[in-house]
Amino acid sequence: MGSAVERTDEHVREYLLYRGFTNTLKNLDSEIKADKDKGFRVDKIIDQLLQFIHGFDLSGLKDYWLYLDRRLFCRLEDVYRSTVNKLRASLYRYYVINTIQKGNLEKTQEFFQKQAIELQGQAEWRDWFILPFIPAPEQNPAFAPYFSRQWSDTFLVSLHNFLSVLFQCMHILPFDAEVQKTTSLTEENEQLRQLVFALQTESRDQKAGDEAVHHKLPLYVQNMDRLGDTELDLVSSQRAVSVVTTPSRNFFSTFLPQGRRTPGGKAHQGTSVSSPSQAAVGRKDQPTSQVTMSNTLDAVFQEKKGEVAEAEPPNETSVEAPDSSPSYGRSGGGGAEEGVGLAAEQPFIKLSQEEYGEHHSSIMHCRVDCSGRRVASLDVDGVIKVWSFNPIMQTKATIMSKSPLLSLEWATKPDRLLLLGSGVGTVRLYDTEAKKNLYEMNIDETHPRILSLACSPSGSSFVCSAAAVHRSGLAEPAHRLPTQVSGQLLLWDTKTVKQQLQFSLEPEPVAINCTAFNHNGNLLVTGAADGVIRLFDMQQYESAMSWRAHDGEVYSVEFSYDENTVFSVGEDGKFIQWNIHRCGVKQSEQVLPQDATGPFVLSGYSGYKQVQVPRGRLFTFDSEGQHVLTCSSSGGIIYKLTNGDPALESLLSLGGHKAPVVTVDWWSALDCGTCLTASMDGKIKLSTLLAQKS
Structure with missing residues (x-):
């Protein structure tokens, strides 16, 4: 209920900003601050009640409870009236006990003087009028339970649960249910789409027959579509046998699409031409109104x-x-x-x-x-x-952050979460909407510098590059030979918040500076401090190929749009395009x-x-x-x-x-x-x- 109200307030605020109604927006903000309903947030309502109690504001406490009664409790059926009365009695007792515990006997006597007419006819309050005159009421058998921490906690939990159930039953703004329903339908539709795509791919693989070429990466990457998510679990049994030999000239020829747009806008020689239907989806689909707007x-x-x-x-x-x-x-x-x-x-x-x-x-x-x-x-x-x-x-x-931060990355699902890598061996998961840390993961004490983070497009995992401190403990000079600082490349599960595995870095463990997934997370490319680019198969969780790319460190790597090549920038000042079908072969180079x-x-x-x-x-x-x-x-x-x-x-x-x-x-x-x-x-x-x- 509270989250739905907050979203509605935010939409209204955005609308007023869009229309330029600044005065109305100011009035809205001021009324929201003075809102007695507190946005239907149970925690804020209870905080307001506790503020009146700890401030010995009896009038404010009575007025606010009376407002809640007229605003909320009066909508309930008569069967719940006794529950409301019990909660009100417990609230007043909580106030009285607080005045005695704080040693403010004047406020205790003031309570019974002002509430005498209302409470003297109620049997449950008859013995309470002697409370101000008992020397040690917390030791009296009749009142001792009310001075215990257990009673106060039980009362606050009961009040919290009552208000929560009340707001859920009101259904003033049923946005949460609609959001959950839409999310469920979207996920179901995505699963069905993947199933259809998997069956189509399996049919094409069966027709190919003996023409299939075995490579180190599995065949589930075959005919990978830039506009689709090809997590083909149904054809995982078709994975090819791994080979130890050096990748051949056409290493990825069956794994990645050949008919896509290349940087120059021309297809590679020898590749097949996409069908008209494929060409029609070369760009993201645009509604007619959007195309008309662009033309205008x-x-x-x-x-x-x-x-x-x-x-x-x-x-x-x-x-x-x-x-x-x-x-x-x-x-x-x-x-x-x-x-x-x-x-x-x-x-x-x-x-x-x-x-x-x-x-x-x-x-x-x-x-x-x-x-x-x-x-x-x-x-x-x-x-x-x-x-x-x-x-x-x-x-x-x-x-x-108290500890130094070295890296950050947005999560993909949900995109409101941030991954924050520190210099003391931890990664934090931060919720940007709730503005709080959800979890802090201890990665590795021996490799405390989290240099790079990359979240899988599926959102289920992320890779983390952890490196040791420099041998001198100080920053290295700007121009240097490839450093051999030790490092690790780890895979973590974002749901269980546990480490899944550690990748093998050949020829020796080295600090990984940059990481990037392809569009569906089947491939991972990394650039390291030893100048080597490594390509990992994220289904087999092993290195597919690696090559010396730069004289010095690799600073930044990215897949190309068609994902047939990889671009890199290194310490040597070169911007290089690498053909991943031919290991270590440059397609272009620019200083x-x-x-x-x-x-x-x-x-x-x-x-x-x-x-x-x-x-x-x-x-x-x-x-x-x-x-x-x-x-x-x-x-x-x-x-x-x-x-x-x-x-x-x-x-x-x-x-x-x-x-x-x-x-x-x-x-x-x-x-x-x-x-x-x-x-x-x-x-x-x-x-x-x-x-x-x-």
């Missing part, structure tokens, strides 16, 4: 583009409020120096740029949740901010500026210099995997992925920062997207982009 926006901005093409680019070093007039091309005076030119046909229009400035130190992580409703940002002081940017920018929760790969340096007055090793995501893709957002010294830079040389074609500088950007994220909805760029001065910029159709 395109028509409006096509006319605007010609008017502002020759204008000077706006100065974006200051914070931009959302504006109806979009900006185009390079950002804030820094585009020319950074070599980011204005393409003839710009694929994105920057509509606005806003700033979130609640942090006071350098950002380490900044991530949007799966639904795009919330952002979690972590700074080097260990302060985490959970905030929203739609419809307005608003801080939802602030998390302070990035140091301000895109780190270590990041912030210089100040009097020789002050702050150096930060990369921790968060250094690059991220748009929803279709055609463009990549990277860090820079003055803001994010958007590149287009190509099949040629160079591998990246610079398109747009977002600008707006006065300090180096250290982590980025990109969330897309329909034709609009939000790019997040977080810097060493604690500022986070939100750049809203409109994608133009080619």
